[in-house]
Amino acid sequence: MKPKNILIFVGKYLINNNYMQDTVQNNDEISSLGEFGLIRHLTRNIKIKNTSTLAGVGDDAAILDYGEKVILVTTDLLTEGIHFNLIYTPLKHLGYKAAVVSFADIFAMNGIPRQLLLSLAVSKKYKISMLEALYEGLLLACDKYGVDLAGGDTSSSLTGMTLSVTALGESERNKTVLRKGAKKNDLICVTGDLGAAYLGLQVLERERRLYHDHPDLQPDLSNYSYLLKRQLKPEARADIIRLFREADFVPTSMIDVSDGLASDLLHICNASGAGCKIYADKIPIHPATIEAAGEFNIEPLIAALNGGEDYELLFTISPGNYDKIKTQPEIAVIGHITDKDEKPLLITPNNTSIELKAQGWNATEN
Amino acid sequence: MKPKNILIFVGKYLINNNYMQDTVQNNDEISSLGEFGLIRHLTRNIKIKNTSTLAGVGDDAAILDYGEKVILVTTDLLTEGIHFNLIYTPLKHLGYKAAVVSFADIFAMNGIPRQLLLSLAVSKKYKISMLEALYEGLLLACDKYGVDLAGGDTSSSLTGMTLSVTALGESERNKTVLRKGAKKNDLICVTGDLGAAYLGLQVLERERRLYHDHPDLQPDLSNYSYLLKRQLKPEARADIIRLFREADFVPTSMIDVSDGLASDLLHICNASGAGCKIYADKIPIHPATIEAAGEFNIEPLIAALNGGEDYELLFTISPGNYDKIKTQPEIAVIGHITDKDEKPLLITPNNTSIELKAQGWNATEN
Numbered sequence: 001m002k003p004k005n006i007l008i009f010v011g012k013y014l015i016n017n018n019y020m021q022d023t024v025q026n027n028d029e030i031s032s033l034g035e036f037g038l039i040r041h042l043t044r045n046i047k048i049k050n051t052s053t054l055a056g057v058g059d060d061a062a063i064l065d066y067g068e069k070v071i072l073v074t075t076d077l078l079t080e081g082i083h084f085n086l087i088y089t090p091l092k093h094l095g096y097k098a099a100v101v102s103f104a105d106i107f108a109m110n111g112i113p114r115q116l117l118l119s120l121a122v123s124k125k126y127k128i129s130m131l132e133a134l135y136e137g138l139l140l141a142c143d144k145y146g147v148d149l150a151g152g153d154t155s156s157s158l159t160g161m162t163l164s165v166t167a168l169g170e171s172e173r174n175k176t177v178l179r180k181g182a183k184k185n186d187l188i189c190v191t192g193d194l195g196a197a198y199l200g201l202q203v204l205e206r207e208r209r210l211y212h213d214h215p216d217l218q219p220d221l222s223n224y225s226y227l228l229k230r231q232l233k234p235e236a237r238a239d240i241i242r243l244f245r246e247a248d249f250v251p252t253s254m255i256d257v258s259d260g261l262a263s264d265l266l267h268i269c270n271a272s273g274a275g276c277k278i279y280a281d282k283i284p285i286h287p288a289t290i291e292a293a294g295e296f297n298i299e300p301l302i303a304a305l306n307g308g309e310d311y312e313l314l315f316t317i318s319p320g321n322y323d324k325i326k327t328q329p330e331i332a333v334i335g336h337i338t339d340k341d342e343k344p345l346l347i348t349p350n351n352t353s354i355e356l357k358a359q360g361w362n363a364t365e366n
Numbered sequence: 367m368k369p370k371n372i373l374i375f376v377g378k379y380l381i382n383n384n385y386m387q388d389t390v391q392n393n394d395e396i397s398s399l400g401e402f403g404l405i406r407h408l409t410r411n412i413k414i415k416n417t418s419t420l421a422g423v424g425d426d427a428a429i430l431d432y433g434e435k436v437i438l439v440t441t442d443l444l445t446e447g448i449h450f451n452l453i454y455t456p457l458k459h460l461g462y463k464a465a466v467v468s469f470a471d472i473f474a475m476n477g478i479p480r481q482l483l484l485s486l487a488v489s490k491k492y493k494i495s496m497l498e499a500l501y502e503g504l505l506l507a508c509d510k511y512g513v514d515l516a517g518g519d520t521s522s523s524l525t526g527m528t529l530s531v532t533a534l535g536e537s538e539r540n541k542t543v544l545r546k547g548a549k550k551n552d553l554i555c556v557t558g559d560l561g562a563a564y565l566g567l568q569v570l571e572r573e574r575r576l577y578h579d580h581p582d583l584q585p586d587l588s589n590y591s592y593l594l595k596r597q598l599k600p601e602a603r604a605d606i607i608r609l610f611r612e613a614d615f616v617p618t619s620m621i622d623v624s625d626g627l628a629s630d631l632l633h634i635c636n637a638s639g640a641g642c643k644i645y646a647d648k649i650p651i652h653p654a655t656i657e658a659a660g661e662f663n664i665e666p667l668i669a670a671l672n673g674g675e676d677y678e679l680l681f682t683i684s685p686g687n688y689d690k691i692k693t694q695p696e697i698a699v700i701g702h703i704t705d706k707d708e709k710p711l712l713i714t715p716n717n718t719s720i721e722l723k724a725q726g727w728n729a730t731e732n
Contacts, residue, residue, distance in 0.1 A: 067433015067434050067435060068433050069433060071437060071534075073439070073481070073483065073516070073517065073532070073534060074517065075441070075483045075485050075517065075519070075530060075532050076485065076519065077485035077486070077487050077519065077521060077528065077530045079487045079521070079522070079523045079524070079528060080524070081524045082487070082521065082522045082523060082524060083521070115439070117439065117440075117441045117532070119441050119442065119443035119530060120443070121443050121445045121448070121528065150439070151439065151440065151441065153441070153442065153443065155443060155445070155448065155449070156445070156448045157445045157447075157448060157528075158445070158446070158447040158448060158525070158526070159524070159525050159526075160524070160525075162443060162445060162487065162523075162528045164441060164443045164485060164530035164532075166439070166441050166483070166530075166532045168437075168439060
């Protein structure tokens with residue numbers, strides 16, 4: 001690789017002149033750490049310098065102290081072909097979803113999103129009307145959630161589209177909720193239902209393959225309306241944050257379900273230094289998800305545990321606050337927090353205990 | 367293009383079911399608007415909803431009101447092959463520069479950067495040690511400028527590396543400086559010198575071509591030390607912001623020189639509704655820039671006007687504040703603001719007036 005040598009040469013020149021030099025090894029695969037391990041690894045030496053930085057890396061949003069209120073800020077990078085596929089994602093939906101996903105991170109801290117910044121890099125194949133469609137969806141979400149689009153920029157890319165979405169929000173100092181904070185015996189709660197977005201993606205992937213083989217077929221998606229909506233136009237749970245305010249209590253820990261229930265619950269357990277026990281038959285799954293799961297030969301529970309992209313809220317509450325949520329149809333209690341010495345467990349309907357893994361429930365493992 | 371039809375099909379289904387549909391035209395080239403025109407176009411209908419949003423799209427950073435102080439936030443998206451070339455950019459330098467460039471946006475609002483968020487998307491060719499080098503540079507810049515790395519995420523990309531850098535900073539309410547605010551007769555000032563980063567890039571590009579043709583040559587870059595530093599390890603002008611605080615005055619408008627003096631001065635004129643008159647022989651250019659410009663057969667003035675990536679501060683002050691800056695070796699007065707009916711003009715040493723264009727000075731135009 002010729003270019004490499006130039007880099008090394010320039011690098012050598014630079015270090016001889018007190019510039020900085022990269023020491024690149026060639027045997028250290030990123031996959032050996034995984035995404036979360038990689039972030040932990042890269043940020044392990046960070047020391048906070050400013051009193052305004054209340055919390056940084058390691059939660060859904062950073063917490064900044066700039067006066068009476070704290071500010072929450074979260075940033076996401078979405079790349080074409082990895083985070084979205086334009087073959088079946090209309091750009092208006094992509095804009096809507098990109099905004100909502102970042103609002104979900106602010107809600108997951110018990111905050112209210114206020115501002116959004118969008119940076120966009122697009123290759124030459126993109127037309128103005130395509131970016132207009134993206135912005136339309138983004139602004140529609142901003143309107144619905146009362147958020148201002150407050151900045152950003154647009155530049156070129158060599159291939160495809162990359163979106164960087166930064167959301168800012170506010171919270172009262174003593175009402176901000178982190179991933180850490182779950183205590184033994186706290187109840188584990190989740191909103192709405194899980195796994196639908198994943199099945200929606202399976203439907204779209206099947207259509208893509210069908211179209212490839214039979215471009216003249218006109219498939220009927222009307223049976224999958226709920227699943228497609230969850231995949232293409234998800235909503236974030238502003239209603240639950242209002243409910244916390246109205247019921248005047250604060251969860252002990254919270255996260256939004258973006259990676260899947262199993263992975264996100266383990267984030268709470270790891271951050272809180274605790275174990276957990278959840279019950280398979282308490283996990284809320286929509287009838288449409290169960291039906292489609294049958295068609296795709298997928299266990300609905302696996303879709304709920306590992307599917308991701310649900311953007312529901314997963315939180316823990318002190319047992320004493322149970323009365324405040326027990327009549328809420330949108331909140332299900334799925335288990336409780338255990339000692340940190342205990343493993344995170346999933347209890348099946350026939351009372352078998354299975355260890356919960358970040359990749360979710362493993363059917364072969366019992 | 368088959369995939370397109372699937373999108374249209376899914377889109378049709380979605381609109382029939384009250385989803386949203388993109389209307390994509392195929393004849394609207396982004397190049398017809400240009401980057402700045404595109405941003406203006408896409409953000410033309412934004413209405414601010416939150417009282418905490420003091421200023422949004424259209425400046426170096428958004429201004430948010432969350433208490434006694436205002437918060438500044440800026441976000442940049444950097445894509446491989448467009449914003450940086452890893453052939454001659456060591457990753458440590460890339461991290462350093464990415465951070466400094468975002469701090470420069472905060473300084474350009476007369477603010478102090480406090481937090482930085484980095485999101486990263488990388489393809490499989492990247493190794494852990496490469497990302498470590500990137501983070502090392504980023505954290506070195508954070509340390510130097512007293513900024514906390516407070517969040518971000520890491521994900522995959524299909525090709526190359528994309529960085530999204532978000533910086534937050536603070537300012538006092540009545541000391542925040544926008545691009546708008548320049549008044550007739552205000553003095554136009556610029557810090558440091560201009561055009562060096564552009565010449566540094568020319569040196570690196572020449573080395574790349576030389577290496578391609580003669581891989582065994584060992585070129586000597588020692589003559590270009592200053593230029594390479596300006597290109598590969600730029601600094602932002604924290605010192606000038608301190609000087610404003612100490613001298614107890616506030617510029618009437620300000621921007622950092624990222625696109626080039628001509629383009630950035632026109633941003634100030636457009637935002638302020640004013641014209642300007644600057645003098646070619648007042649524009650500060652480093653001797654090393656002039657020398658290298660001769661080698662590359664480039665007019666030094668053109669490098670200064672159009673080169674970009676200088677990250678110096680360009681600002682305007684009331685004539686009454688001239689005494690406060692006149693002895694500062696790092697600040698040059700290069701002209702003054704004129705009526706909005708007057709064109710933005712560059713006056714050459716032989717007293718010819720040339721209209722300043724966003725692409726800078728055009729030698730064939732006189």
